[in-house]
Amino acid sequence: MGAKPAPKRKGRWLKRILTLLFVAAVVFLFGVVPYTLGGIATRRRFNLPDKENSEYVKNSFNVAREDITLKTSDGVSISGWWIPVDRPRGTVVLVHGLNRTRIEMAKKVEPLHAWGFNCILIDLRHHGASGGDRSTFGLTEKLDVRAAVDFALTKSPGPIVLWGVSLGGATVTLAAADDPRVAGLITDSSYDTLPNTVRHHLRLFRGFRFYGIPALKLVPQWPTSALVLFWIKERGGFDPEEVDVLAAAARMNGRPSLFVANRGDARIPFAIAEEMTKLAGPKSRMILTESRSHGSAWRDARDIYEPAVKRLLDEAAPPLEAAPASKVEMPAKDAAKPVSERTSK
Helix, strand or coil, X not given: CCCCCHHHHHHHHHHHHHHHHHHHHHHHHHHHHHHHHHHHHHCCCCCCCCHHHHXXXXXXXXXXXXXXXXXXXXCCEEEEEEECCCCCCEEEEEECCCCCCHHHHHHHHHHHHHCXXXXXXXXXXXXXXXXXXXXXXXXXXXXXXXXXXXXXXXXXXXXXEEEEECHHHHHHHHHHHHCCCEEEEEEECCCCEHHHHHHHHHHHHHCCCECCECHHHHCCHHHXXXXXXXXXXXXXXXXXXXXXXXXXXXXXXXXXXXXXXXXXXXCCCCHHHHHHHHHCCCCEEEEEECCCCCCXXXXXXXXXXXXXXXXXXXXXXXXXXXXXXXXXXCCCCCCCCCCEEEECC
């Protein structure tokens, strides 16, 4: 009787299965994952839960406000609120973060009104009630802010200050760099460039653990980050390299600027705000809080944040007369000081 060939056939089938698994893994890691992440970043539209601010707007946001719809220069409809005051010193345009809406900025209106400023709160394109079919991380969103500035100047001739958080912080910095009508800037928890942000967030993504197992370490840093940026470009229709907030900060040309960062923010290293402060010129300052949150410095460290904002506003739009104080209690003389408040050299 001859030798049985079964073991050889089993060996061939095993090799084929292993080869197919390898090919499937490569397609998943370098095809499906980057394509999906690029689409989520630019095309997926959703609002993160914001119970804290939604309850505030529903129960305590008792200001007279006008619903407005603005049209950007590229034809996108932007929804927002116009909230005027009598005898305004100027106007502050307030801009929310990624996957949030205008209500994220609502708690900032009360002190701004107390100091004599009109407010515009907008939903960025592809967010909230606004139009638009994609996010571009500030590159086209700056046109939304410009439309708000145009509207404000038809209502009130006073100076314009921009104030944004996270995506909003990047957007207002990009907008201010291109618009000399902007008298002052407040940038809270902004990223520096989109490529750097993608690489940093991929590192965070790879650190996630499932039941204590770092399974996502299987996703390599390179070339995954390059592929994600490729799909952001393809699916978003813009070049990620053009989203350079550091370069925009350098074009502030000495206008009053305030950069805010949280020491414990894993998503946005505070060194970014330090660099922006240096680049923005002699009238730029920074506050660094001990908060571990992303974008919640106003909630977590308002006692040091609010006086810094008032200082900037007084510089960008001098008071018509002695402005009333905010209703929020100011810290006692022995209260904790900011970790740092710096002026660029």
